[in-house]
Amino acid sequence: MTRITATYDLESPIGVAAAAAVVAGEQSTGTFTRLAAETDALRARSAARIEDIVITGTSPTPALPTRKTGTSYERGRVTLSWSLDNFGTSLPVLMSTLAGNLFELAELSAIRLIDMQLPGAFATAHPGPQFGAQGTRDLMGGHTGPLIGTIIKPSVGLGPDETAALVATLVDAGIDFIKDDELQANGPHCPFAERVAAVSAVLNAHADKTGKKVIYAFNVTDEIDQMWRNLDLLQAHGGTCAMVCVSAVGLSGLRALRDRSPMAIHGHRAGWGIYSRSPDIGISFGVMQKLWRLAGADHLHVNGLANKFTETDAVIAQSARSVQQPVCASGPAHLAMPVYSSGQTVWQVDPARRLLNNDDFIFCAGGGILSHPFGASAGVMALRQAAQAARDGIDIRAFARQHPELEAAINTFPEPDIAVTQGQNRAS
Structure with a gap:
């Protein structure tokens, strides 16, 4: 071709x-x-x-x-x-x-x-994801199953020390992945350097104690030279992941970040509705995700099943699968990790896994963790139990009878109406 x-x-x-x-x-x-x-x-x-x-x-x-x-x-x-x-x-x-x-x-x-x-020349000319799913697991010191994650909320308003205090609660709860909100980057109320220092101290202490390196995606979105300085600062503090708003920095900005990054790049698609919401003008996610992967994104947001936005479950399924398919007809496949988020609870874990047929995804829940009636630790545990039930092919309600955290979650969060079909990707 x-x-x-x-x-x-x-x-x-x-x-x-x-x-x-x-x-x-x-x-x-x-x-x-x-x-x-x-x-x-x-x-x-x-x-x-x-x-x-x-x-x-x-x-x-x-x-x-x-x-x-x-x-x-x-x-x-x-x-x-x-x-x-x-x-x-x-x-x-x-x-x-x-x-x-x-x-x-x-x-x-x-x-x-x-x-x-695209012909294979694009796959060989561009670096693609540096870590992907397996590399992301390696950054954690080894991990099985999907990554259970969350987002710092409130989106803005917390200072560096308050953010670090929330992170301490989340890592003690057993979380795998935490990300800055796309609205939080380097504002005067929560400067990037101070946030990195405070949060990294918590993450590093937790890793020393448990051997588990929780991934924190710090939002480095900025001008290119400042993003490079942000990477240097993250590396000095032992950071493993940089988050960037891919539409805001553009393809050249993303590629510039990839060329200098020693860590995973978490691609947030803030502003995606501009391209996707109208059926009469715009660009499909299937097109843009190829370009973002070629430019170097390791993780890409795909929305979530039964989400709070306008995209249907069928669109979410197509988007999530596309990230795990080869980007070109030949050459390196450049596979990335889909990231589910937006109104996610234990109910969405099994259908999210079924449409991929593997565990190579990040599942982000905010209220689905922090609003668990037994607390944040039980919220994380309930999501893990839901993932285990999905992997073993056990109905979530049946599995919950022997797992009180999961049982409390399904009794707390309403079951959404989800309609997806099983995917055709490789099984894990």
Whole structure:
């Protein structure tokens, strides 16, 4: 495979085939008029090709505001391809080509990038995740089962010492993973350096006492040079994980972090709704997660089943599975760990595991831990018990009869309505 392919769901007042030709020209050799330098030989070498068109329907009204109008608006899926020679393996240029000016074209009344296939040259040109699932377990000194995690809450407002006190409670409860909220980075009320020093003292003392290194994902999101300084500070304190808001720093910022990071990179997708919420414009997670993995993310947030946001369980399942599939047709697979979060309790553990068929995920619960009637330790234990029941194929209610922490959790947290199907990924 030497060409990049991208599939779009688009709508147009001029018809899908004509609109596809406009997009192909705009995103390769063409412009609003034929150029003298745009020879047949040049077009054969560098023009985007229309590989496939499937008409899916028509509408009497446009999905999005558009300057060009028509009597009807045809909708369909269009697959285009580009020569690798047009831009090499540059991720920013790839993004500018596949998701650039085409979103502004007047001939389109809807345009959404829904799939992307890359040749193996991208997998070999980019570092990908440095740790992935097994490397993340190794950072902890060895671990089995999913990582049970949580988020520092309140999101903002706690100072360094208050944050460290909460971390002490969580590590004593047996937590595996803790992360900063995406809103907490380096504010005056909780400076990064002071938070790292206070929290690391707790983590290191716990590791010395128990042999278990709890992973804390410190939010390093900032300008590139400051992110590098943040990494240096984390390394000096024995840090193992840096969290970054991948949309905020962009692909180049993420790659710059990966190139300097001696620790795992936890990718938070804050702002994802901008790309995903509308069915008529945006980019699918299946596309963006490939780019974030190529740039170096070890963990990627995929939302959670029965979550508090707008995505359906079917979308969550597809997103979680995609992170554990090869990023390109050939070359290194660059697998990452999906991170479930948002309103998660013991009820979601089994379906989250079933849709992957393995334990290579992080399961983050806030209230699902801290609101347990027996306390935070029982909250963590209940999630572990739910994971054990899932791994052994035992119904959660039956398992809870012999495990009081789990029984209290299922009696406390309402059972959500979850609809997912078993995945096809490798079994652990």
